Amino acid sequence: MAEEKVLSVNELVINFKTDNGILKAVRNVSFDLYRGETLCIVGESGSGKSVTSKAIMGILSRNSIIEHGNIMYRGENLLEISEDQFYKIRGHKIGMIFQDPLSSLNPIVRIGKQITEATLVNNDKLKLMYNDLISDDLIRYKNVVAKMNIEIDNEKKKLDEMISVFEADKENLTGEQIAARKAELAKKKRDFKEYKKSVKIKYNDKAKQLKMVLNETEKRAKDQVNEYKNKITSEHKDKIKELKLKLSAASDLREKEKIKAEIEKENLEFVNKLKITKAEAKRRAIEIMREVGIPEPERRFKQYPFEFSGGMRQRIVIAIALTASPEILICDEPTTALDVTIQAQILELINKIKKERNLSCIFITHDLGVVANMADRVAVMYAGKIVEYGKADEIFYDPKHPYTWALLSSIPDVDSKEKLVAIPGTPPNMIYPPKGDAFAARSSYAMNIDFREEPPMFKVSDTHYAATWLLSEKAPKVEMPKIVSERIRISLEEDAK
Ligand SMILES: Nc1ncnc2c1ncn2[C@@H]1O[C@H](COP(=O)(O)OP(=O)(O)O)[C@@H](O)[C@H]1O
Numbered sequence: 457m458a459e460e461k462v463l464s465v466n467e468l469v470i471n472f473k474t475d476n477g478i479l480k481a482v483r484n485v486s487f488d489l490y491r492g493e494t495l496c497i498v499g500e501s502g503s504g505k506s507v508t509s510k511a512i513m514g515i516l517s518r519n520s521i522i523e524h525g526n527i528m529y530r531g532e533n534l535l536e537i538s539e540d541q542f543y544k545i546r547g548h549k550i551g552m553i554f555q556d557p558l559s560s561l562n563p564i565v566r567i568g569k570q571i572t573e574a575t576l577v578n579n580d581k582l583k584l585m586y587n588d589l590i591s592d593d594l595i596r597y598k599n600v601v602a603k604m605n606i607e608i609d610n611e612k613k614k615l616d617e618m619i620s621v622f623e624a625d626k627e628n629l630t631g632e633q634i635a636a637r638k639a640e641l642a643k644k645k646r647d648f649k650e651y652k653k654s655v656k657i658k659y660n661d662k663a664k665q666l667k668m669v670l671n672e673t674e675k676r677a678k679d680q681v682n683e684y685k686n687k688i689t690s691e692h693k694d695k696i697k698e699l700k701l702k703l704s705a706a707s708d709l710r711e712k713e714k715i716k717a718e719i720e721k722e723n724l725e726f727v728n729k730l731k732i733t734k735a736e737a738k739r740r741a742i743e744i745m746r747e748v749g750i751p752e753p754e755r756r757f758k759q760y761p762f763e764f765s766g767g768m769r770q771r772i773v774i775a776i777a778l779t780a781s782p783e784i785l786i787c788d789e790p791t792t793a794l795d796v797t798i799q800a801q802i803l804e805l806i807n808k809i810k811k812e813r814n815l816s817c818i819f820i821t822h823d824l825g826v827v828a829n830m831a832d833r834v835a836v837m838y839a840g841k842i843v844e845y846g847k848a849d850e851i852f853y854d855p856k857h858p859y860t861w862a863l864l865s866s867i868p869d870v871d872s873k874e875k876l877v878a879i880p881g882t883p884p885n886m887i888y889p890p891k892g893d894a895f896a897a898r899s900s901y902a903m904n905i906d907f908r909e910e911p912p913m914f915k916v917s918d919t920h921y922a923a924t925w926l927l928s929e930k931a932p933k934v935e936m937p938k939i940v941s942e943r944i945r946i947s948l949e950e951d952a953k
């Protein structure tokens with residue numbers, strides 16, 4: 457079975473304007489998220505994990521600059537869609553849980569209201585039904601258009617870059633040189649126009665065809681929704697008419713009261729078919745509160761955040777994320793602020809709902825120890841880059857990057873009470889990211905080339921890659937730190953038992 461990609465981050469580059477200069481927070485990050493999997497992103501504080509997840513959620517701060525890249529979700533580049541559309545996706549199809557549950561809850565609004573809010577914003581059932589009916593074809597069409605635009609944009613960016621380089625150089629050039637550069641640029645512009653035309657032609661047929669299919673589907677969906685609406689409306693009218701006739705025929709007072717109650721019930725049921733009512737939203741909220749392990753949800757529904765413990769608050773945040781039935785759940789250090797026992801419970805809860813709802817999950821943490829029980833795949837981030845990624849087993853049993861070794865050495869071992877090895881030094885200042893392998897300055901395995909040239913992603917297996925010169929053919933053979941190989945040996949032995 458081919459794995460289905462639900463989210464795809466491609467060549468993402470994000471900078472921040474700061475008083476001290478341009479800070480390079482995310483430096484060419486790419487990864488895919490597959491349906492039903494948990495991808496863990498691990499790295500020390502400051503490595504760019506939260507910035508990456510904020511980019512996906514569209515909540516980067518104002519001083520951010522997205523230099524390059526795209527984030528594809530359901531045929532849309534999330535970096536380019538309108539605020540309005542994003543609002544529908546954020547917290548709808550993609551849910552997020554942050555480190556500090558307090559900051560994502562409103563202290564002066566009752567828990568119940570905070571959980572039902574999202575449901576009540578998109579409460580038009582007929583509209584939801586329509587969107588469901590057209591969604592597959594809409595995505596197919598948008599995918600093609602987005603691909604086309606990305607191809608064109610990439611070329612456009614190159615052209616813009618050349619123009620701005622020229623503008624910057626201008627002062628130092630002679631008139632002749634300027635003329636030559638202008639001519640060169642004019643040619644590039646013409647080339648770009650041609651290129652754009654050719655890309656459009658390339659995609660035109662496919663896009664047209666999919667658009668036609670979409671138009672058909674939209675028409676059919678509209679008819680279907682209308683038909684349904686007419687059916688339930690006329691059924692409702694008939695029923696009311698019948699009841700009113702009965703009412704006027706009835707002579708007995710108790711009989712009359714009974715029929716009146718029936719009319720009321722019918723009216724309510726009819727409204728329930730058209731929209732999600734407050735009562736229904738409440739019922740759903742209580743169900744979800746139960747799902748995330750909140751005891752006495754009916755009573756808790758009316759309480760304020762301060763009446764909940766840290767762990768219970770995080771459960772509420774998870775409940776809020778779940779009300780919209782998201783497809784993707786991003787958890788950014790969801791347990792860092794909690795004490796150890798509560799931490800384990802929340803991790804277990806996330807695993808449980810992930811399985812039950814077949815969610816795709818991006819789980820972010822600085823603690824590789826937490827990852828072992830969560831991850832299907834792991835991406836190790838350092839200084840704004842992914843330096844190693846692979847299946848969880850590959851990262852834990854066959855790690856290749858010295859930074860991954862360092863992270864593995866620093867996991868405290870509960871059983872042996874071994875002293876953990878802190879990673880020496882500190883992460884680099886990302887206003888001046890180091891050349892070559894950014895981890896070199898802190899690594900006892902660094903070679904000369906590590907300080908000069910950036911290592912490419914070397915392939916270890918079809919699913920495992922690492923960016924370290926140690927994997928180059930010319931590199932001397934080195935062993936990973938003893939503490940890491942020992943632990944691997946022990947856990948392999950335990951697994952074999
Ligand atoms: N709004 C901001 N302005 C300037 N720098 C920022 C901003 N947000 C994050 N950064 C910087 O970007 C880098 C990555 O941060 P972040 O993604 O939060 O790291 P982490 O991996 O700990 O989540 C850090 O150097 C951080 O200081």
Ligand SMILES: [Mg+2]
Nearest residue numbers: 505506507789
């Ligand atoms: Mg963070």
